């Protein structure tokens with residue numbers, strides 16, 4: 001594991017607990033009102049969240065982006081025109097501002113073309129890792145300016161959902177190689193894609209084999225054990241770790257099931273249900289929901305031995321057939337801020353430390369801080385890269401946007 005990630009400071013995403021004993025108070029001061037202040041400020045500012053999907057072609061990456069946010073966040077066809085999702089041919093990011101109950105979320109989804117289709121798949125991870133590092137570089141170049149923006153636009157990838165093909169065997173060498181590199185750079189949540197192609201027993205056995213593969217190859221996916229803050233975190237996160245990779249089914253069409261409107265896949269046997277449309281979202285509810293879903297998943301997993309998929313089973317066991325709610329709850333309802341914190345305090349920090357250690361090669365200019373003594377001899381400083389220039393242009397444009 002990365003030595004930086006093991007050390008509690010400066011890379012720990014958690015503040016260390018105060019050692020000072022609590023002071024006895026003689027009356028009400030109103031400290032709790034700070035929470036309201038934070039809430040009001042956060043509501044005004046809105047939140048930013050950047051998510052990326054990675055995996056082999058045709059596993060449902062683009063579909064899943066729409067499923068996750070219950071809208072066509074990845075819409076390449078004109079609205080209203082029901083056409084199949086086209087194949088993704090190049091790495092592309094799309095930004096939307098989603099508003100729910102007055103809370104604004106500036107969401108950037110990065111869709112990537114399927115990899116691993118070539119005869120020679122050598123270094124097929126390079127474009128993806130390159131993109132992730134480019135976003136760290138953008139942020140760093142903004143951060144080190146003497147006159148910098150109050151709010152640095154954050155395009156860093158906070159979470160990368162990795163799609164494992166539903167082979168039913170184990171992780172392929174290519175997946176292992178890819179995941180090993182990815183996990184060192186970004187928060188990775190692996191999922192078993194197109195899980196409707198596996199029976200419940202196959203799915204459970206596949207999950208256990210993948211977990212074993214991850215352990216033996218020291219691949220640390222999110223939520224990483226070393227960042228559990230307290231006992232409650234540890235209990236909840238261990239349950240999540242036990243269910244990862246979630247077996248998901250993607251869908252971006254709505255169907256009417258028993259009078260409810262659900263996102264789902266209509267098959268010959270019935271509808272594989274996705275999320276119910278218009279469900280309320282509160283953090284307390286979410287924690288409870290996650291716990292109960294995890295419990296339900298386990299019960300259904302046990303019951304799975306009782307029968308194969310058939311017409312009547314599909315509807316009854318929809319949670320066992322689709323763990324998509326667990327993925328959605330993890331990414332959005334319960335761990336979104338934690339994903340951002342770990343990105344900033346661990347992954348970006350690692351990148352920043354490496355770059356600043358070689359800071360004599362950072363580009364100079366009227367606004368640049370001299371981060372290291374200039375080495376004697378001819379200057380080796382390159383001009384600002386295309387990415388840096390682009391970052392500055394973008395930030396000028398976006399300053400008042402959000």
Ligand SMILES: Nc1nc2c(ncn2[C@@H]2O[C@H](COP(=O)(O)OP(=O)(O)OP(=O)(O)O)[C@@H](O)[C@H]2O)c(=O)[nH]1
Pocket residue numbers: 055056057058059060061062063064084085086087088089112113114115193194195196197248249250251
């Ligand atoms: N059976 C099944 N089909 C799915 C699922 N998710 C998506 N699909 C279908 O699979 C096809 C490919 O889906 P995409 O979302 O375009 O897949 P992709 O991974 O983005 O593919 P590339 O862009 O080529 O990398 C579409 O016809 C989807 O409707 C799923 O969970 N189960």
Ligand SMILES: [Mg+2]
Pocket residue numbers: 061062063086087088111112113
């Ligand atoms: Mg695609």
